[in-house]
Amino acid sequence: MTAAEAAAALEDARLQQHIDRDREDLADDERGPAEVAEWERIAHLLASTGGTYDPKADAVVQDELATDRRVAEAEQQRLQQQRQLAVRADELAAFARAGRLDRTVVSQPGDEAARDFLVHRGDYHPVVDGWLAQALAGHYADPAARTAAVGSLPAPVRAHAALLTALARTGAPAADGELKFAGRLARADPEATDALAAWLNNALAMPAGPVTGGTA
Template identity: 80%
Template sequence: MTVTEAAAALEDARLRQHMDRDREDLADDERGPAEVSEWERITQLLVTAGGVYAPETDAVVQDELAADRRAEEAEQQRLQEQQQLAARADELAAHMRAGRLDRTVETRPGDEAAREVLVHRGDYHPVVDGWLAQALADRSGHYADPAARTAADSLPESV
């Protein structure tokens, strides 16, 4: 895109914004002003830098794309953690139903959160608290680590 094309796009955006100013359904719409602002930025970039505009060389666009990628990666990480937590809650519930939630099942980091998942799903049983309390008292499983024992403050009073 050349500076002339960018200037024409800017004028089109300003005209659309002007024509839409009396429409009630667009009163709170921020797209018009944002579009004008972006075309102003691109036009100014081309005036000062010269040449042809390409999004691949626009630092602002590349920063926005990088931020979008980071946000998507963070969301994927969050979803993966939720799936792992749900899987651990399912595993603990299966042990609990089978009567095997005892010292043979080692605690892991995140079991406190898995307990909360069981509570929220309505699949909780006090056996879970007893299992966590026993591991905490024995300093077994992940509670062998002093930091894990300190972090166990998030457990309910019953544990």
């Protein structure tokens, strides 16, 4: 496109904007002013540089195209993450329904998001919370997974994990199912469960000594 062609296109855009100014259905339409502004920019660019217009040499156009590519890539990544999340949520739900969501299923970073996905989808199983609490207590997950999950899980799950951690410090063996009370306490009163876990940790940290009695 030459400078003369750009100037003609600008005049056409201005004329069309003038024709459309009294149309009520176009009162809030920003395309006309935007088109005029873009032709003004191109006409000014060619008037100052000469030659013909090439979008590949137009820094503004190239910046806009780069922005569009970044937005498209980000959206593609978001959709991919959403698909992966749905697959993981389906896995956890299937294990829960089959009664196999136990220590043989190793937790992964992002499982707290899979839990939320199940809740929003209406396919949530309470056993998932118990499994996540065990993971948060260090039984099913590596440290990175626990760190990533701790701030995203609901208070009952965090309280359940805290109590399981404190109980494990006692060294008392517990058969499968014997610590289910920890989950019931956490669901009923997370704050009290956290307080109990803190009390246990403090008691276990104190040196052994004679019992002097106390009040309840």
